[in-house]
Amino acid sequence: MSKKTLRVSKIKDGTVIDHITKGHALNVIKILGIDGCSNGVVTIAMNVPSQKLGVKDIVKIEGRELNPEEVDKIALIAPHATINIIRNYKVVEKQRVKLPPIILGIIKCTNPSCISNSENEPIKPTFYVESEEPLRLRCRYCGKIMGKEDVLVQF
Ligand code: CTP
């Protein structure tokens, strides 16, 4: 793209989620609970050329920062994403999302008879991350393998 034009404007204060896996911008919007009733400026860019990823999606949220659970959820579906905190037009913090080797809580096992889904058992769903991309999670309790689609329906 020519330097003369800027595809999406810079923001003054807020968060830029950059390097989102192509096709997942709207899932990031969903994770952040943004809908038609939300306030604040939100910019979505899809299929933007990227040196690192070929193409990527970007989401910019003005006037808001993310909480750790939101960042963990984004890591599940967009493991290369970077979270940039913007204050007064400057990037004051840049964090690459990171999937821990073990996911505790956040998502449920899709096997209905898994003990982690039993209401009588105080067991936190726990998954081993076997692969980040494509996402492959293995339930600690029943061995069920879950992929991105199984996770996305829960957000
Ligand atoms: N950005 C923005 N508003 C600002 C500053 C930055 O929207 N006031 C956006 C940039 O457009 C970019 C992201 O935040 O999408 C990160 O900015 P920056 O670190 O300046 O860009 P790069 O160096 O290209 O980032 P990286 O090294 O992570 O690829």
Ligand code: ZN
């Ligand atoms: Zn299970």
